[in-house]
Amino acid sequence: MYNVREISPQIYWIGGNDRRLEQFENLFPLTNGVSYNSWLILDEKTAIIDTVDDAVTDQYLENIEHLMQGRELDYLIINHMEPDHCGNIENLVRRYPNVKVVGNKKSFQLFNQFYNMDITDNQMLVGEGDEISLGKHNLKIITAPMVHWPEVMMNYETTEGILFAADAFGTFGALTGNLFDDEVDYRNLYLDESRRYYANIVGKFGAQVQSVFRKISSFKINMICSLHGPIFRSDLNLILDLYDKWSKYEPEKEGVVIFYGSMYGNTANTADALANKLGQRGVKDIRVYDVSKTHPSYIISDIWKYSHLVAAAPTYNMGLYYPMDNLLHEMAALGVKNRKVAIIGNHSWSSAAQKLMTERFSSMKNMEIIGETFDIKSRLKDDEEQKLDDLADVIAASVLGNTEE
Ligand SMILES: Cc1cc2nc3c(=O)[nH]c(=O)nc-3n(C[C@H](O)[C@H](O)[C@H](O)COP(=O)(O)O)c2cc1C
Numbered sequence: 001m002y003n004v005r006e007i008s009p010q011i012y013w014i015g016g017n018d019r020r021l022e023q024f025e026n027l028f029p030l031t032n033g034v035s036y037n038s039w040l041i042l043d044e045k046t047a048i049i050d051t052v053d054d055a056v057t058d059q060y061l062e063n064i065e066h067l068m069q070g071r072e073l074d075y076l077i078i079n080h081m082e083p084d085h086c087g088n089i090e091n092l093v094r095r096y097p098n099v100k101v102v103g104n105k106k107s108f109q110l111f112n113q114f115y116n117m118d119i120t121d122n123q124m125l126v127g128e129g130d131e132i133s134l135g136k137h138n139l140k141i142i143t144a145p146m147v148h149w150p151e152v153m154m155n156y157e158t159t160e161g162i163l164f165a166a167d168a169f170g171t172f173g174a175l176t177g178n179l180f181d182d183e184v185d186y187r188n189l190y191l192d193e194s195r196r197y198y199a200n201i202v203g204k205f206g207a208q209v210q211s212v213f214r215k216i217s218s219f220k221i222n223m224i225c226s227l228h229g230p231i232f233r234s235d236l237n238l239i240l241d242l243y244d245k246w247s248k249y250e251p252e253k254e255g256v257v258i259f260y261g262s263m264y265g266n267t268a269n270t271a272d273a274l275a276n277k278l279g280q281r282g283v284k285d286i287r288v289y290d291v292s293k294t295h296p297s298y299i300i301s302d303i304w305k306y307s308h309l310v311a312a313a314p315t316y317n318m319g320l321y322y323p324m325d326n327l328l329h330e331m332a333a334l335g336v337k338n339r340k341v342a343i344i345g346n347h348s349w350s351s352a353a354q355k356l357m358t359e360r361f362s363s364m365k366n367m368e369i370i371g372e373t374f375d376i377k378s379r380l381k382d383d384e385e386q387k388l389d390d391l392a393d394v395i396a397a398s399v400l401g402n403t404e405e
Pocket of ligand 1: 127233261263265266267268315317318348351377378
């Protein structure tokens, strides 16, 4: 059965949902699937914007057949040459051998690396500002390198003011029949997953996102169509403002993310006691995570959201407890910056974790270490409570001071 929807006159969503995939990029857990969006424009000329993952091929081809009614496909525009969007280029070229496949030099280079089909005769090379006229609709090419691959492009549809934004503004979470932001409770159903998607997948490329913002600032945008998740047409500023913040590495909120590693529960106990003390000092948004339990992508997402961080972990084989080591490595790789951080180590005979965590945070940009970093000796005793009180005082003053400003 076909499954399509007209999103604007002559423009259709023709994508599919995958609720079986365990992990996006085989890396990020999906609790509610993901959608692969693709768009068909049926004007005097016909055009498809991006394809979909292999997982939804049957549905996809059925959707296209239903809408095309035997028409020829004139253009297949490839904004992103990642396999979850390119799984059907070969199928479409086979079905529509005269189709012009639209991309840039880098897109075709990547196509040739991933696939065996020779599409040289179909290639149509485009660059910044080029326009493709379909009749009533006109697509302007915006290059968006490294948001989040080098070949990425976006298209601005000039008649309706639609931005086809490749992966930008996307989210984990399959679609539910409510395709538009005003049809779903976006803030409750998608926003956290959208942040997790941004932080983990696009997060490293804040400067490149800012550069796209500069390019599109003069366009009147009425709708944003991402390759994953709902379409924005009513509260565009919600996602645009968040993307602006996220890509500048500015926290959305004052709050504290405490993430700890612990084998025997002693570091966990200290983290919980600190959280309790912060709560009693009036700090409102406190999140506590066990790095061995919660997937790093969720912790990274909250690190993007909040202003203050506390990392606590034991020494392990004269190094840093592995899950914390891994999390800090991911943070550095994603370019996390501009946060205030407190550090607590733990050791039983020879300390390394405290020093290593301090080094890791110091190597990230503008991470200010606040309070007195200290090292627990196996278990924090009641007569050492002052250390925790002092740290809680400093963190609470910093959070509440910023909140009051
Ligand atoms: C495999 C292993 C290696 C460890 N390596 C060190 C070490 O190099 N130096 C040290 O002082 N403690 C080491 N420890 C001990 C822990 O760091 C220490 O007991 C800590 O208090 C554990 O914190 P927790 O109670 O929160 O799990 C090691 C423990 C394990 C299980």
